Amino acid sequence: LGWSSSLSLKDPARGCSQYNICRGERNYSWFSSSDFYSSLGLEDFPSVGDISGTEEDTESAILYGTLRGSVVGLRYYTGIVNNNEMVALQREPNNPYDKNAVRVNNVNGDQVGHIKKELAAALAGIMDSKLAVVEGVVPYGAKNVFTMPVQMSFWGREENREAVVDQLKKHGFKLAPPLKGNRFGSKWISGRAGPSYSAPVHAAVQLTTEQLKSEFDKLFEDLKEDDKTCEMEGAETVGTLLLPHQKQALAWMVSRENSNDLPPFWEERSNFYYNILTNFAEEKRPENVRGGILADDMGLGKTLTTIALILTNFQDGKPLPVERITNDKFFYVFAKYLKRGGETTVSELTLMCRLLRQWLQGTIRFLNFYFALNVQSVEKKYSDDGPRATLIVCPLSVLSNWIDQFEQHIHQDFNVNIYVYYGSDRSKDPSVLSEQDIVLTTYNILATDYGMRGDSPLHRVKWLRIVLDEGHTIRNPNAQQTKAALNLEGHRRWVLTGTPIQNSVKDLWSLISFLKLKPFTDREWWHRTIQRPVTMGTAGGLGRLQSLIRSITLRRTKTSKVKGKPVLELPERKVLIQHVTLTEEERQVYQSVKEEGKAAISRFFSEGTVLAHYADILGVLLRLRQLCCHPHLCVNTSSSFSYLSVSADNKTPEELHETLVNKMKLVLSSGSDEECAVCLESLTVPVITRCAHVFCKPCIFEVIRSEQPNAKCPLCRNGLRVEHLVECPLEEEIDSSNGKKSDQEWISSSKINALMHALIELRRDSPNAKCLVVSQFTTFLSLIENPLKESGFAFTRLDGSMAQKKRVEAIQCFQSSQAGSPTVMLLSLKAGGVGLNLTAASRVFLMDPAWNPAAEDQCFDRCHRLGQKHDVVITKFIVKDSVEENMMKIQNKKRELAAGAFATKKPSASEVKQTKINEIKALIDL
DNA sequence: ACCGCCGGGTGCC
DNA sequence: ACCGCCGGGTGCC
Missing domain, CATH: 3.40.50.300 (P-loop containing nucleotide triphosphate hydrolases)
Known part of the structure; x- marks a missing residue:
C-alpha cells in the first residue's frame, strides 16, 4: 500500500484516508508543471473566439432613437407575447424567401413572427455590420392574429450613429428621438392611445461614478433578513463543529436547495406566472435555482460549509446516506476481495487498510463473522435512483486544500466516496463518477474535457449538485471553462467566491447564467433588464440588481456580525517598517550599478525607446532589488547585463530579440513577482512576447482574440503573434539546484x-x-x-x-x-x-x-x-x-x-x- | 384581414 | 376598354 503514504494527510497517524482515491490519482502527480501547462495548451485559446464581437460595448452604447414597425406572420408561429413585453430581434440570413429576414422572438426564445420585409431590408445591414443593437417591445396589439406593432430602440456607439441614420434613410425610415421615461420599455402606454411616443432622456436619475461605487459596496451587505440568520446543525457525518455563522450559511443553503420559491422578479397571477422585468408570462412555473452564490470573505469557511451542505442535505433535508465503518464492513469487503482472487479496487483497499488497523488496535472483535448476511443491506444503500454525486470544480491551486478539508471535516467513522478527477489517467467512464459522493476536479480539466465534445464524462453525468469554487474564474463568458461550466447538468448549483463583483456588473452574468435564473441565461435579457440600467445609472436599475443579489447570495465579511458579535474575531495585525542601512561596501556596489542603470535608462528615455528596452529595465531594477538583499543574489545574472554598454549595436535584430527574451526569462526565474500590464495583477502563467514584454497567458490571448487579425502589444504596439509567444515557467521550478553556489564563500548582508x-x-x-x-x-x-x-x-x-x-x-x-x-x-x-x-x-x-x-x-x-x-x-x-523605498511609494x-x-x-x-x-x-x- | 393587393370579369344611363 | 370599376381569392419571411 505504498501509494497511501504519498497522500497528503494532515495526520499521518490516521494512515489511510477515508476517501477513496480511485485509479490514477494515487501517484498524485497533478502538480507536475508540464501537465498543467499542456492542459492550458496554446491551441485552446484562439478557438475561444467563435462568438467574438457579439457582445455590445455596454460602457459606451447610447440610444440613437426609436422606430415603430410591424411584426408579421403571427399566425404561422406559436410564440406569444403580452402588451408591453420585450421581444428579441434576430437576423435570419439563411431564410430561403428573404436573405434580409429578421425574426422576432419572445423572452422564451419562441418565434412570434418576422419583421415586415421593407423594414427588415433596412435592419439587415445595420444588424449584420453591428452598427447598432436593435431591441423591440410590443406596445399593444399582442393578441392580434396577423400582425402586431413593435417599438424598436437602436443602441450603439456615438461614432456609428450617422451610419445607422443614413442606412435607415436609404430605405425611407427615420428614427424618432428616444422616448421620455420609457427607455426600457416596461411601461408603454397601452392601447391605441395615439401619438404619445416622444422626447429623449438619457437617464432619469444619473448616478455619479462615486455614488455607483458606494452602491456597489452596499450590494452585498444586507443580511438582516430572517432567512439568513437561522442556524442549522450539520449531520453527524460532519466531523467539525460549525461556528454560528457557518450554521447560518448551512441553514440558508439547505433552505435554498429545498424551497420552491419563485425566482426573483416573477409573480404568480391568476393562472400564469409573470416576469415583471420583461412582462413575459407563461403557465409553467419557472424553476428557481436550487442554489446561489456563497460570497463570504476568505477565511470564513466556505469550504467547510459546503462540505457540511453535501453531508447534511441529500434529499429534503435528510443527510447523505453513507456507511458507518464497522467491523461487518471490513469482512464484507474482505470477502469480496477473496472471492475475486485478490483483485480489488483502491477504494476497497483504503477501507480495508483502515479497518484492519482498527481491528489490530482491538476495536474490532472477532465475533461478527456472518458477513454474508450483511451484504444485502450494504448494497441497498447505494442503489438510489436519483443523482447522488456532487461535483466540485476549483482552480488547481486549491485542489489540495479541498482534499485537506475533506480529511479534516468528514467524520472519520464514515466512508464518503471521493474521486479526484484529475491527471491523465482519470476515468472516462461516467458511471464511475456518478457513483461517487463527491467528485473533485479543476476548471482546466473541465474545459479540456469539454473540448472533446460529447465525450466528456463530466458532462454526461447528471449531478445532484454542482459547486464552482472561486466562481469568479468563469467571469469571462467567452472562455472555454465558462462554457464548459455552463453546460454541466444538475439542479442544485452553487458558486463560491470571495469577490463576486470584481470590476463591474458584467462579471456577474456568467455566474447568474450558470445558476440558470430565468430569463437571465440569455445575455440579451440580462443586459436589457439589469446590466444596462445599472451601468447607465437608470433609476431602479441598482434596485433590481440589489434585490436579485439579495435573493440568491449570502455574503459576510470579516467584520460582519452574528448576534452582535463579529463573525470572526481575528487578532490584530500590525505592519512595521524596519529601515535597513547598507554598509559602505554594499552601498558602493549598489550605487555604481544604479548609476550605470540610470544612465542607460535615461538614454532610453531620450531615445524614446523605454518600452522597447522593457526587459533591460526590469533587469536593472531586479539587480538593484537583489543588491538590497544580498550582494551574491545577482552574481549569476551579472554577466548578462553587460549589454547596457553599446555592444548591442553589432547584433542582428534576431540576436537582440533573443537577448531581450532571455533577460526577461532571467527576471522571471529569479522569483520576482512581476505584474501583467493587462490585468494589473501578479503574473499567472507568464508568456513573453516577441517584443520582450510579459503578460499572463490568458490575458494576452484575450488581447489577440479581440484584436485579430492585427493584434498589437499593449505596451509597445508591436505586432503580436501566437506563434511568437514564449512560455516561461514561474520561478524556481526550473532551478532545482538553487542555493548551491558553493564556489562562493558565505557572507552576510x-x-x-x-x-x-x-x-x-x-x-x-x-x-x-x-x-x-x-x-x-x-x-x-x-x-x-x-x-x-x-x-x-x-x-x-x-x-x-x-x-x-x-x-x-x-x-x-x-x-x-x-x-x-x-x-x-x-x-x-x-x-x-x-x-x-x-x-x-x-x-x-x-x-x-x-x-x-x-x-x-x-x-x-x-x-x-x-x-x-x-x-x-x-x-x-x-x-x-x-x-525599495521607491517601490513602497x-x-x-x-x-x-x-x-x-x-x-x-x-x-x-x-x-x-x-x-x-x-x-x-x-x-x-x- | 372590418385591410391591401392581385388579376379576371366586365362595360351607358 | 391599351381604361375604370366590381367583387372573389387571398395573405410572412
Whole structure:
C-alpha cells in the first residue's frame, strides 16, 4: 500500500484516508508543471473566439432613437407575447424567401413572427455590420392574429450613429428621438392611445461614478433578513463543529436547495406566472435555482460549509446516506476481495487498510463473522435512483486544500466516496463518477474535457449538485471553462467566491447564467433588464440588481456580525517598517550599478525607446532589488547585463530579440513577482512576447482574440503573434539546484543581519513564537539558511520548486506545536498561495517588497486567518535610499487606486503604458 | 384581414 | 376598354 503514504494527510497517524482515491490519482502527480501547462495548451485559446464581437460595448452604447414597425406572420408561429413585453430581434440570413429576414422572438426564445420585409431590408445591414443593437417591445396589439406593432430602440456607439441614420434613410425610415421615461420599455402606454411616443432622456436619475461605487459596496451587505440568520446543525457525518455563522450559511443553503420559491422578479397571477422585468408570462412555473452564490470573505469557511451542505442535505433535508465503518464492513469487503482472487479496487483497499488497523488496535472483535448476511443491506444503500454525486470544480491551486478539508471535516467513522478527477489517467467512464459522493476536479480539466465534445464524462453525468469554487474564474463568458461550466447538468448549483463583483456588473452574468435564473441565461435579457440600467445609472436599475443579489447570495465579511458579535474575531495585525542601512561596501556596489542603470535608462528615455528596452529595465531594477538583499543574489545574472554598454549595436535584430527574451526569462526565474500590464495583477502563467514584454497567458490571448487579425502589444504596439509567444515557467521550478553556489564563500548582508538580530531578540523574548521569513528570491532564502543553522534555529522551507508531498510535510512540520518543531519557515512569496494555512506563525518578516501590494497581503493572510490565536506582527525590511523605498511609494499609490477603483473602468492601454513609464522614472530617481 | 393587393370579369344611363 | 370599376381569392419571411 505504498501509494497511501504519498497522500497528503494532515495526520499521518490516521494512515489511510477515508476517501477513496480511485485509479490514477494515487501517484498524485497533478502538480507536475508540464501537465498543467499542456492542459492550458496554446491551441485552446484562439478557438475561444467563435462568438467574438457579439457582445455590445455596454460602457459606451447610447440610444440613437426609436422606430415603430410591424411584426408579421403571427399566425404561422406559436410564440406569444403580452402588451408591453420585450421581444428579441434576430437576423435570419439563411431564410430561403428573404436573405434580409429578421425574426422576432419572445423572452422564451419562441418565434412570434418576422419583421415586415421593407423594414427588415433596412435592419439587415445595420444588424449584420453591428452598427447598432436593435431591441423591440410590443406596445399593444399582442393578441392580434396577423400582425402586431413593435417599438424598436437602436443602441450603439456615438461614432456609428450617422451610419445607422443614413442606412435607415436609404430605405425611407427615420428614427424618432428616444422616448421620455420609457427607455426600457416596461411601461408603454397601452392601447391605441395615439401619438404619445416622444422626447429623449438619457437617464432619469444619473448616478455619479462615486455614488455607483458606494452602491456597489452596499450590494452585498444586507443580511438582516430572517432567512439568513437561522442556524442549522450539520449531520453527524460532519466531523467539525460549525461556528454560528457557518450554521447560518448551512441553514440558508439547505433552505435554498429545498424551497420552491419563485425566482426573483416573477409573480404568480391568476393562472400564469409573470416576469415583471420583461412582462413575459407563461403557465409553467419557472424553476428557481436550487442554489446561489456563497460570497463570504476568505477565511470564513466556505469550504467547510459546503462540505457540511453535501453531508447534511441529500434529499429534503435528510443527510447523505453513507456507511458507518464497522467491523461487518471490513469482512464484507474482505470477502469480496477473496472471492475475486485478490483483485480489488483502491477504494476497497483504503477501507480495508483502515479497518484492519482498527481491528489490530482491538476495536474490532472477532465475533461478527456472518458477513454474508450483511451484504444485502450494504448494497441497498447505494442503489438510489436519483443523482447522488456532487461535483466540485476549483482552480488547481486549491485542489489540495479541498482534499485537506475533506480529511479534516468528514467524520472519520464514515466512508464518503471521493474521486479526484484529475491527471491523465482519470476515468472516462461516467458511471464511475456518478457513483461517487463527491467528485473533485479543476476548471482546466473541465474545459479540456469539454473540448472533446460529447465525450466528456463530466458532462454526461447528471449531478445532484454542482459547486464552482472561486466562481469568479468563469467571469469571462467567452472562455472555454465558462462554457464548459455552463453546460454541466444538475439542479442544485452553487458558486463560491470571495469577490463576486470584481470590476463591474458584467462579471456577474456568467455566474447568474450558470445558476440558470430565468430569463437571465440569455445575455440579451440580462443586459436589457439589469446590466444596462445599472451601468447607465437608470433609476431602479441598482434596485433590481440589489434585490436579485439579495435573493440568491449570502455574503459576510470579516467584520460582519452574528448576534452582535463579529463573525470572526481575528487578532490584530500590525505592519512595521524596519529601515535597513547598507554598509559602505554594499552601498558602493549598489550605487555604481544604479548609476550605470540610470544612465542607460535615461538614454532610453531620450531615445524614446523605454518600452522597447522593457526587459533591460526590469533587469536593472531586479539587480538593484537583489543588491538590497544580498550582494551574491545577482552574481549569476551579472554577466548578462553587460549589454547596457553599446555592444548591442553589432547584433542582428534576431540576436537582440533573443537577448531581450532571455533577460526577461532571467527576471522571471529569479522569483520576482512581476505584474501583467493587462490585468494589473501578479503574473499567472507568464508568456513573453516577441517584443520582450510579459503578460499572463490568458490575458494576452484575450488581447489577440479581440484584436485579430492585427493584434498589437499593449505596451509597445508591436505586432503580436501566437506563434511568437514564449512560455516561461514561474520561478524556481526550473532551478532545482538553487542555493548551491558553493564556489562562493558565505557572507552576510545588512538585511540578513537585521533579520538575525530580530530573530534572536524574538527567541529571547518569546521562545515559542513562530515566524515566516518571506522573500521573492529563493536564492536569498538559501543564503539565510546559513546563519539560521549557525544560531541554532530549527527551520523549515516552502517554495515553488518543492513537490506537493514535500510542501505538505513542511507545512505540517511547521504547524506542529511539538517541542523542537521548527520556529522559522522560509517562504517564497509566491508559494504562499491562497488556501495555505500557516497560522502557527504570529510574526512575518518580509525581506523584500513586491510590486503588487496585494501579493504581499495575500501572503500575510496565510497566518492572519481563522485559527490565529495571537496578534500578528509583520516586519518589512526596507533599505534606505534605495529602489525599495521607491517601490513602497508606488505600492501606496496602488493601494489608494485599488480602494477607489471599484466601479471605474479599466485603464486603457495607453494609460497603463504611461503609468509604467512614470513608475520607471520614479523607481530610478529620474 | 372590418385591410391591401392581385388579376379576371366586365362595360351607358 | 391599351381604361375604370366590381367583387372573389387571398395573405410572412
